[in-house]
Amino acid sequence: MVAMKRYKKYTLGQIILMLILGAVTLTMIIPLLNILARSLSSPEASVKMSGLDIIPKNFSLINYRIVFNHPALMAALGNSVFVTVVGTAINIILTTTAAYVLTRPKLMFKRAIMIFLIFMMLFEPGLVPEYLVIQKLGLMGSKWSVILVTAVNVYYLIIMMRYFEEIPASIFEAATLDGAGHLRMLFSIVFPLAKAGIATITMFYAVLRWNEYFKASIYIVKAKDTLFQVVLRQFVVLGDTVSIVGQQNLWDYNELARIDYAALKGATIIVAIIPVLLLYPIVLKYYAKDVMGGGVKE
Amino acid sequence: MKPTERREPPKEKLSFTQIMRQLRTDMMLYIILLPTLAYFFIFRLWPIIGMRLAFYNYRARGPWTFAGWKYFEMIFKSPAFADILSNTLVISFMKFILLFPFFVLFAILLNELRVAGFRKYVQVISYMPHFLSWVVIAGIWIAALSLSNGSVNQILNIFNLPSIDFMTDKTKIRWILMLSEAWRSIGWDSIFYFTTIIGISPSLYEAAEIDGANRMNIIRYIILPALVTPMITMFILNLGFFLNAGFDQVLNFSNDAVLSAIDILDTYIYRIGIQNAQYSLSTAVSLIKGIVGVFLVLATHLVSKKVTGKGVW
Numbered sequence: 001m002v003a004m005k006r007y008k009k010y011t012l013g014q015i016i017l018m019l020i021l022g023a024v025t026l027t028m029i030i031p032l033l034n035i036l037a038r039s040l041s042s043p044e045a046s047v048k049m050s051g052l053d054i055i056p057k058n059f060s061l062i063n064y065r066i067v068f069n070h071p072a073l074m075a076a077l078g079n080s081v082f083v084t085v086v087g088t089a090i091n092i093i094l095t096t097t098a099a100y101v102l103t104r105p106k107l108m109f110k111r112a113i114m115i116f117l118i119f120m121m122l123f124e125p126g127l128v129p130e131y132l133v134i135q136k137l138g139l140m141g142s143k144w145s146v147i148l149v150t151a152v153n154v155y156y157l158i159i160m161m162r163y164f165e166e167i168p169a170s171i172f173e174a175a176t177l178d179g180a181g182h183l184r185m186l187f188s189i190v191f192p193l194a195k196a197g198i199a200t201i202t203m204f205y206a207v208l209r210w211n212e213y214f215k216a217s218i219y220i221v222k223a224k225d226t227l228f229q230v231v232l233r234q235f236v237v238l239g240d241t242v243s244i245v246g247q248q249n250l251w252d253y254n255e256l257a258r259i260d261y262a263a264l265k266g267a268t269i270i271v272a273i274i275p276v277l278l279l280y281p282i283v284l285k286y287y288a289k290d291v292m293g294g295g296v297k298e
Numbered sequence: 299m300k301p302t303e304r305r306e307p308p309k310e311k312l313s314f315t316q317i318m319r320q321l322r323t324d325m326m327l328y329i330i331l332l333p334t335l336a337y338f339f340i341f342r343l344w345p346i347i348g349m350r351l352a353f354y355n356y357r358a359r360g361p362w363t364f365a366g367w368k369y370f371e372m373i374f375k376s377p378a379f380a381d382i383l384s385n386t387l388v389i390s391f392m393k394f395i396l397l398f399p400f401f402v403l404f405a406i407l408l409n410e411l412r413v414a415g416f417r418k419y420v421q422v423i424s425y426m427p428h429f430l431s432w433v434v435i436a437g438i439w440i441a442a443l444s445l446s447n448g449s450v451n452q453i454l455n456i457f458n459l460p461s462i463d464f465m466t467d468k469t470k471i472r473w474i475l476m477l478s479e480a481w482r483s484i485g486w487d488s489i490f491y492f493t494t495i496i497g498i499s500p501s502l503y504e505a506a507e508i509d510g511a512n513r514m515n516i517i518r519y520i521i522l523p524a525l526v527t528p529m530i531t532m533f534i535l536n537l538g539f540f541l542n543a544g545f546d547q548v549l550n551f552s553n554d555a556v557l558s559a560i561d562i563l564d565t566y567i568y569r570i571g572i573q574n575a576q577y578s579l580s581t582a583v584s585l586i587k588g589i590v591g592v593f594l595v596l597a598t599h600l601v602s603k604k605v606t607g608k609g610v611w
Contacts, residue, residue: 025423031442051449098334101327125345126584128571133345151337211431229433236437269437276429
């Protein structure tokens with residue numbers, strides 16, 4: 001870093017670089033801000049808005065009122081929160097305990113277990129055989145199918161093991177002499193010392209859980225049990241407005257049927273993104289801190 | 299996807315009593331591990347054993363009847379399969395091979411950026427799309443590419459170019475898959491290369507500067523050579539996942555108009571298996587894909603170990 005300080009800051013090259021990299025980030029920011037602006041505008045204004053507008057016109061919360069008063073969307077949102085919270089908790093309990101066991105230096109069969117896990121990671125069971133197992137277990141239609149079927153991710157387990165391996169062995173030896181059992185070791189040594197790793201993996205799991213839609217779309221059949229991303233896909237990607245706006249409203253052509261669908265889709269996308277954006281600083285703080293140069297200010 | 303080295307302690311020969319003693323002290327550890335192992339046996343191993351369905355005719359009640367290679371013959375005789383395989387390989391090629399120089403370039407450009415605040419801004423923004431679901435990304439892209447008031451067509455119109463219906467154009471949809479993959483991953487996937495660049499010893503730069511090297515020389519003779527190993531690792535790693543062309547992405551970007559151009563193995567497995575309930579046929583495709591996939595990964599792991607000294611895991 002010492003060598004770098006000698007460069008002048010705003011040379012022509014630097015400005016060109018800023019323009020190129022700035023343009024890349026604009027392709028990411030403008031569509032999001034545009035969706036946000038449209039969703040916050042009144043239906044009359046938002047239908048006329050351009051795809052490049054990033055400031056709401058004729059500010060209105062009608063789209064969000066519809067989303068947050070919509071029984072199907074709200075039920076799906078509740079289910080998604082449940083699956084994310086319970087699912088991530090299960091992910092973390094299993095992953096941390098397994099990582100602890102598999103990083104004990106003298107464990108017998110450790111190599112055999114690791115080979116088994118890596119094989120499980122590489123060889124994906126087919127979609128249909130998995131579907132039939134879910135059926136046999138009687139989980140079809142239940143939220144627990146989605147929660148249990150992705151209970152451990154081998155790749156994250158291996159990353160967790162790397163974090164645990166960094167804890168000095170002498171700490172464990174000292175704790176063993178003090179008569180600490182495995183569970184106490186896990187809670188009072190591993191958890192506090194591998195905080196960054198656990199936070200990172202928790203975040204990765206939580207994002208996977210929140211973004212889950214495919215398994216939910218085939219295993220959860222009843223509309224009232226479905227997840228937010230599934231409804232979002234139906235509405236935004238497949239363009240099924242009837243299920244959101246309601247056939248009766250469309251026939252009556254009332255206020256709900258006359259809103260700007262693009263703006264309403266925008267509002268549901270924003271609702272789906274917010275939890276991810278709330279978790280995102282955790283990645284920047286723990287996972288990406290080495291590449292962020294000095295870390296992120298809180 | 300960081301490749302890592304593992305050093306195993308040298309194996310000592312243990313006597314029978316030592317083994318028993320070790321097992322007794324490990325008992326508690328195995329109990330702690332049990333829920334995780336149970337998960338893998340029930341939700342992963344059981345379906346894998348269930349893949350023998352590829353050789354049987356499915357019956358909901360009663361035993362399955364043996365079918366031999368019938369379903370595999372059906373697959374290899376069907377003209378659709380060749381198209382689907384070629385779609386999968388072409389899309390993987392575009393996403394894994396054509397795209398990856400841009401990820402390297404992004405890391406190099408980011409490193410050249412000296413304005414610390416702006417650099418951090420680029421990082422915060424460009425890492426973010428990686429965490430959005432493909433449902434959300436498809437929603438954003440469909441809105442941006444919309445024929446009526448999408449931003450892309452509005453920009454085209456500013457330059458007096460005609461509007462294009464991107465999402466229903468078979469000739470463009472694969473490029474849209476590639477671009478949306480770039481949009482989602484250019485920041486996040488460049489971290490791998492960026493870490494290597496910032497790990498280069500400052501003394502190398504200093505020595506180069508004393509020799510009168512400019513930035514271009516430094517990129518050419520110091521940074522690029524340092525990136526060769528991570529590039530080979532990433533390249534080989536991607537080869538191992540060549541039969542997964544990105545199911546979540548393709549499913550969300552596809553529609554009836556473009557399906558034939560982007561129908562890949564995984565969408566085919568889903569369509570015939572779950573939607574058309576041809577269980578045995580779908581399982582046979584999964585089995586072929588699974589076995590070829592494992593071979594690809596193992597082969598690339600061995601090649602990677604030989605070439606770069608690092609394995610895939």
